[in-house]
Amino acid sequence: MHTAPIGFKARADEALADATLKLAITRTAGNAERKRTAAVADFAPFGAARERGKRIKDHVIANLDHYLAEFERHATAAGSVVHWAATADEAARIVVELCRQAGAKRVTRVKSMLGEEIGLPHALDAAGIERVETDLAEHIVQLGGDRPSHIVWPSMHRTREQVSAMFKRAHRVPHGEETVEAMVDSARRELRGKFLSADVAISGANFLIADTGATCTVTNEGNAELTTTPPRVHIVTAGIEKLVPTQAHAFAMLRLLVRSATGADVTQYTTFHCGPKRTGDLDGPEECHIVLVDNGRTRMLRDAALREMLRCIRCGACMNHCVVFRQLGGHAYGGTYPGPMGAVLTPVFDGLPASRDLAHACTLNGKCREVCPVDIPLPTLLRGWRDRSWREGLEPPAMRVGLGVYAWAAQRPALWRLGTAVAVRAMRWFGRDGWIRRMPGLGAWTAHRDFPAPAPRTFMAMLRDGETPR
Numbered sequence: 001m002h003t004a005p006i007g008f009k010a011r012a013d014e015a016l017a018d019a020t021l022k023l024a025i026t027r028t029a030g031n032a033e034r035k036r037t038a039a040v041a042d043f044a045p046f047g048a049a050r051e052r053g054k055r056i057k058d059h060v061i062a063n064l065d066h067y068l069a070e071f072e073r074h075a076t077a078a079g080s081v082v083h084w085a086a087t088a089d090e091a092a093r094i095v096v097e098l099c100r101q102a103g104a105k106r107v108t109r110v111k112s113m114l115g116e117e118i119g120l121p122h123a124l125d126a127a128g129i130e131r132v133e134t135d136l137a138e139h140i141v142q143l144g145g146d147r148p149s150h151i152v153w154p155s156m157h158r159t160r161e162q163v164s165a166m167f168k169r170a171h172r173v174p175h176g177e178e179t180v181e182a183m184v185d186s187a188r189r190e191l192r193g194k195f196l197s198a199d200v201a202i203s204g205a206n207f208l209i210a211d212t213g214a215t216c217t218v219t220n221e222g223n224a225e226l227t228t229t230p231p232r233v234h235i236v237t238a239g240i241e242k243l244v245p246t247q248a249h250a251f252a253m254l255r256l257l258v259r260s261a262t263g264a265d266v267t268q269y270t271t272f273h274c275g276p277k278r279t280g281d282l283d284g285p286e287e288c289h290i291v292l293v294d295n296g297r298t299r300m301l302r303d304a305a306l307r308e309m310l311r312c313i314r315c316g317a318c319m320n321h322c323v324v325f326r327q328l329g330g331h332a333y334g335g336t337y338p339g340p341m342g343a344v345l346t347p348v349f350d351g352l353p354a355s356r357d358l359a360h361a362c363t364l365n366g367k368c369r370e371v372c373p374v375d376i377p378l379p380t381l382l383r384g385w386r387d388r389s390w391r392e393g394l395e396p397p398a399m400r401v402g403l404g405v406y407a408w409a410a411q412r413p414a415l416w417r418l419g420t421a422v423a424v425r426a427m428r429w430f431g432r433d434g435w436i437r438r439m440p441g442l443g444a445w446t447a448h449r450d451f452p453a454p455a456p457r458t459f460m461a462m463l464r465d466g467e468t469p470r
């Protein structure tokens, strides 16, 4: 939905040159990594819980039609209206239309990456409906006029010094002291009245419970509860892969989600919404709508090479541990979802021609899979996109010719030995102290880092002479 007009490499160069961005990423991602490591170490059954989580999601994905029908039946019985959206545009249209029908002038929104995926902030703005982001980080994103750069910490790209300056410019009663607590108070003062005067509340869902028709939302700020309770209408948007069979399964997944996302044992607020206000309830919405969004998910379901990605519970651990994300931050990825999971998902939403660089940016070090709480083989999925990119002829001509020559020469041992001998000699000539800092043909590599000069003897020569390679 949101691919920026310039390419990945240009965005990456911009991000690499931004020292403030680097500071902001290091503070938050470093903290997240440390907290997750400690939380997992403190929770002995994490390995077994991970296996179970993977089995739950695989079971739901294999029986998605059954659980979707069950969810719709129970949600309808609870008084919700279920809407189906095949595409992002259709989902955004349904939400805007529901807001119009409710006569909404102001809507409050709880952070939801699905909302970003379907372009909801833009659709609401374009419809002239005032949108109030109630999550503190999303409030910062809205004030900055930019997009989330992380799926759990949307304003990760901002330092607290930048946030302080933004709040002072935008809030009616800004903070006096330069403390995080004072800034939070400032946001609270600014947002509190808007919570209470909104006509419609829009939230996402971390899980959809098939056997009750409830939706489950987790937050640490309590903004989901404040957002969804006062307005007359509550709209939930959720991807169809968010289903779990029962509430007990949702709790099993929550144990993985929270530890992997924030390193806490439990989130501050876990809320289950099940239909509108009933007779005798003191508060709650009079109408509840649930918009179930496909937007490429059934295509992923049919595709054996991508199906495992539907297990994703959007915890963000893969990006917190990714060496590329830690250098660039989220905006450089160009799509809604950044990091390793974003590099897999963006080609699904934006098409491979517009996003083929993402799979190539990966070092394939495997850390993302290691920390993924549902064991998604992200490096394998990224290699799959590289393979498709090659088969669809999307790689640049120079790479195709180079690899063609390589494959041709590699099948001719005499020619290969001659070629490598010449190349190794040339590379040694350019090497200084074991490193090549500049060499014709290696410019794209040496522009950012040195290249190791070849060892004095090749592996094949050592093998031939009976030497043990070190």
Ligand code: SF4
Pocket (backbone or CB within 6 Å): 260, 311, 312, 313, 314, 315, 316, 317, 318, 319, 341, 368, 371, 372, 373, 374, 375, 376, 378
């Ligand atoms: S791919 Fe795994 S680690 Fe990454 S966000 Fe999804 S569940 Fe979390």
